[in-house]
Amino acid sequence: MEKLKAELKEMIIRDLKLQGVEPADINDDDPLFEEGLGLDSLDAVELVVLIQKHFDVQIEDMDEGREAFA
Amino acid sequence: MAVTIDQALVLESGFAEPERLVRDLRRADDFIRLAVCAADRVLAATERARPRRIGIFAGTAYGPLETNFSSLATLIDDGEGRISPTLFSHSVYNVAAGYVARLLGIMGPILTVTTYSWPFLIALRQGRQAVEAGMIDQAVVLAVEVYSDLLVDAYCRLFGVSLAPLVPGAAAWLLGRDGDGPRLLSVEVDETPCLPALCLTREDETWQGHGLAAVGERHPLAHVEVLTRGVNDVFETGVEWRLAAGFGRVCIALG
Amino acid sequence: MGDNFTAVISGRGILCGAGVGVEAVWQGLCRGRVDCAPVPERLFATGLKFPVFTCPREPFPAAADSWLVDGELRPGTGRTLALALAATVQALDDAGIEAGELRRARLGIAIGTTVGCTFHDEDYFVAWRDGREPDLDPVRNFLGNNVAQGLHRLLGTHGPAMVITNACASSTDAIGLAANWIATGVCDLAVAGGSDELSRVALNGFASLMLTSDAPCRPFDVDRQGLNLGEGAAVMVLESAERLKRRAKAAPGMVRGYGTAADAWHPTAPHPEGRGLVNAIKGAISAAGLDCVPALINGHGTGTRANDQAETHALAQLFDPAAAIYLVSTKGISGHTLGAAGGVEAILTLEALRRGETPGTVGCHTPDPDFLFSPLPEGEKVGLASRIGISQSLAFGGTNSALVLEAF
Structure with a gap:
């Protein structure tokens, strides 16, 4: 689980091209959007595609997606 | 009222982005960066009109072609349903003008035109018309090209050359009402095919500076660079610029 | 204009x-x-x-x-x-x-x-x-x-x-x-x-x-x-x-005005209150010099959550929701034709104005109660009080544009 968390954090920083953020800066329960990491709706859908690609899972519905990310 | 060219500059790739824009440009490709930085510079030196009174008029021949291919690559490599939404949305041609509006706080008209024939001058004509009609007080007119490796390769094979004259870059002109710069009296485009030529004329004199020869090449930014240099270095009242290429003539009158 | x-x-x-x-x-x-x-x-x-x-x-x-x-x-x-x-x-x-x-x-x-x-x-x-x-x-x-x-x-x-x-x-x-x-x-x-x-x-x-x-x-x-x-x-x-x-030819109508304005907000999402759209419609109406209000607004109405919300929010800032101004979307029968959408919709707007009536929005059975400006749902057909209408578009990059059209 720790390994998965670390992989996720690295993927978020690398593939969403976050500037000046290190994996250690992200707490496990930090919100991703707005006041948290400052991600927006375009990052949200990019993240869905990234997770599908890297972890070979399907996320079908954005409302479901939003809840999973909230 | 006169429409004036208050600033004009050319930006080549390898420029430094202003620190304050770095965070907002995290997803941006070179097509966007060139446009944003050129517009930022051209606006910096002049007093700005209100956000709704400034417009953006961008002309491009090839648009964000490299991102178009990056986006296509994610579709081909990762499979259907997995194209990158960021790359896809950043491969739309008006993405650069949209970024300029957002990052520089411009809320007037934003227009992107795509053509192989004088993209910058078609945008210039529209920007001039909008200022003259009183729709806006300032127009940021942009030319942006980034090309792509695929295009460079195709160019070389099409024309049998080893080096394509396709150098990425951008140019920005700021048009204003009754500003300090030269008056832009008219931009007339005649699309009748003709032999390529370029000169600056004043009364009956004709002047051809070095660098003008570059226009004969198939490089959509070459004429913009020459004209920008003309605005900044060799401006005199009563000058007419005449450009001609295989696809038509343009006459730009300054006063 | x-x-x-x-x-x-x-x-x-x-x-x-x-x-x-x-x-x-x-x-x-x-x-x-x-x-x-x-x-x-x-x-x-x-x-x-x-x-x-x-x-x-x-x-x-x-x-x-x-x-x-x-x-x-x-x-x-x-x-x-x-x-x-x-x-x-x-x-x-x-x-x-x-x-x-x-x-x-x-x-x-x-x-x-x-x-x-x-x-x-x-x-x-x-x-x-x-x-x-x-x-x-x-x-x-x-x-x-x-x-x-x-x-x-x-x-x-x-x-x-x-x-x-x-x-x-x-x-x-x-x-x-x-x-x-x-x-x-x-x-x-x-x-x-x-x-x-x-x-x-x-x-x-x-x-x-x-x-x-x-x-x-x-x-x-x-x-x-x-x-x-x-x-x-x-x-x-x-x-x-x-x-x-x-050339002694009759015509169905004319373009009375055009306005366009940037959201300056986000690469793909519209401004939630339709900031740029409000400015675009104001620009088009001011260009048209309208002495009467439009009877029909053919919205962008793509059917996405964000678009329809932003668009109706913008309209409520400009027009009285109780007035006889009908909002429809025609994308239910054409889909979103992207670069052609504004043309398809301008033509359908003019046709409705010319006939003096409009059918409701195909695909809209229960208008979203959160909207501040309500659309005309499917199955309804209404007469139009004037021959002037608006056709509007929202785009990626935050472009918003509107046409004021008049039928003869």
Whole structure:
């Protein structure tokens, strides 16, 4: 689980091209959007595609997606 | 009222982005960066009109072609349903003008035109018309090209050359009402095919500076660079610029 | 613009998933005919099953070949250009203009597109990336398919050519800017509108953005799930009132005003309160110098959560929700035709104004109660109190554009 968390954090920083953020800066329960990491709706859908690609899972519905990310 | 060219500059790739824009440009490709930085510079030196009174008029021949291919690559490599939404949305041609509006706080008209024939001058004509009609007080007119490796390769094979004259870059002109710069009296485009030529004329004199020869090449930014240099270095009242290429003539009158 | 702004609409041409020609598309709208299905094999192979709206296999009829200066359409003519050509000759026929007259005039061509100017030849791209030297025809076709220049070349005409690539607002802008050309004498006649074919990249792109619906779209409905893509083209012939008078021709209407404004907000999402759209509509109304309120607003109404919310929010800031101003979306019968959408919708707006009535929004059964401005739902049909309407578009990049149209 720790390994998965670390992989996720690295993927978020690398593939969403976050500037000046290190994996250690992200707490496990930090919100991703707005006041948290400052991600927006375009990052949200990019993240869905990234997770599908890297972890070979399907996320079908954005409302479901939003809840999973909230 | 006169429409004036208050600033004009050319930006080549390898420029430094202003620190304050770095965070907002995290997803941006070179097509966007060139446009944003050129517009930022051209606006910096002049007093700005209100956000709704400034417009953006961008002309491009090839648009964000490299991102178009990056986006296509994610579709081909990762499979259907997995194209990158960021790359896809950043491969739309008006993405650069949209970024300029957002990052520089411009809320007037934003227009992107795509053509192989004088993209910058078609945008210039529209920007001039909008200022003259009183729709806006300032127009940021942009030319942006980034090309792509695929295009460079195709160019070389099409024309049998080893080096394509396709150098990425951008140019920005700021048009204003009754500003300090030269008056832009008219931009007339005649699309009748003709032999390529370029000169600056004043009364009956004709002047051809070095660098003008570059226009004969198939490089959509070459004429913009020459004209920008003309605005900044060799401006005199009563000058007419005449450009001609295989696809038509343009006459730009300054006063 | 104001009082001197006289760009008369003398002809209209349209093809989209709802049919070919103004009459067919209008009848489809009145009957609420929804003819969409997963992408047919003849367009491209895809595993995505989202329904789309399509045009005939050969959009340009051989019977119209006499319009072409070369007598026939060359192989390698892109589908977006062929769609645009089909809509253009329809509009010219409707305007009663013949090829000879057209070639003598200074003709402005302003066409909006999104897909029509990109290079999407996957075979070429893959071969090139693998280090091979694929045949250059796809590149030649890419360079030869600029829609506005292509139309001039195919029709043998001359004059200003402009392809507007303002994403989904492109053809609204094309019509507005061409109307300005007519008003300021840049050209005698103008052909203005938009065209877009479907592409595998665009379908996947909208799917990845999670904006596509699995079922026929439901613009403005409380249960809307996204948009359906469609292909299509729509073109208007514009000219001055004087010119039209000289050739003693009746016209269906005119472009009264055009406004456009940036959101300055986000690359893909509209400003939640429709900031730029409010400014665009204000600009169009001020250009039109309207002395009466519009009776009809043909919204962008894609059926996505964000668009429909932003759009109705904007309208509530401008118009009294209790007034007899009807908001509809026509995307339920055409899908979202991207670069052609503004043209398709301007033509349908004018047709409704001309007939003095509008059917409700196909696909909208229960208007979202959160909206501050309510749409006219499917199944209703109302008379219009004036002959003035607005057709509006919102786009990626934060472009918002609006046309004020008047039927004669």
